[in-house]
Amino acid sequence: xxxxxxxxxxxxxxxxxxxxxxxxxxxxxxxxxxxxxxxxxxxxxxxxxxxxxxxxxxxxxxxxxxxxxxxxxxxxxxxxxxxxxxxxxxxxxxxx
Numbered sequence: 001x002x003x004x005x006x007x008x009x010x011x012x013x014x015x016x017x018x019x020x021x022x023x024x025x026x027x028x029x030x031x032x033x034x035x036x037x038x039x040x041x042x043x044x045x046x047x048x049x050x051x052x053x054x055x056x057x058x059x060x061x062x063x064x065x066x067x068x069x070x071x072x073x074x075x076x077x078x079x080x081x082x083x084x085x086x087x088x089x090x091x092x093x094x095x096x
Contacts, residue, residue: 043075053077069095
């Protein structure tokens with residue numbers, strides 16, 4: 001950001017269209033209901049276990065016990081002893 005003479009902040013580097021093209025190259029969105037269902041089914045398979053487990057760890061670290069509960073209830077995850085002990089120590093045992 002650069003201060004302009006009138007006090008309005010301007011961005012450096014490229015115009016809007018150049019930045020938009022770069023963002024489009026790296027952004028992926030779910031555009032149809034079928035795509036969402038496909039992702040949901042992938043997360044229910046063994047391929048999604050690592051991803052689901054990592055999301056669950058992040059949720060617990062952020063004190064989001066309900067999200068962790070939903071992940072465990074509807075998706076395959078891996079629980080290790082460390083996760084269980086940490087949940088007990090922090091009082092997040094409802095999700096178990």
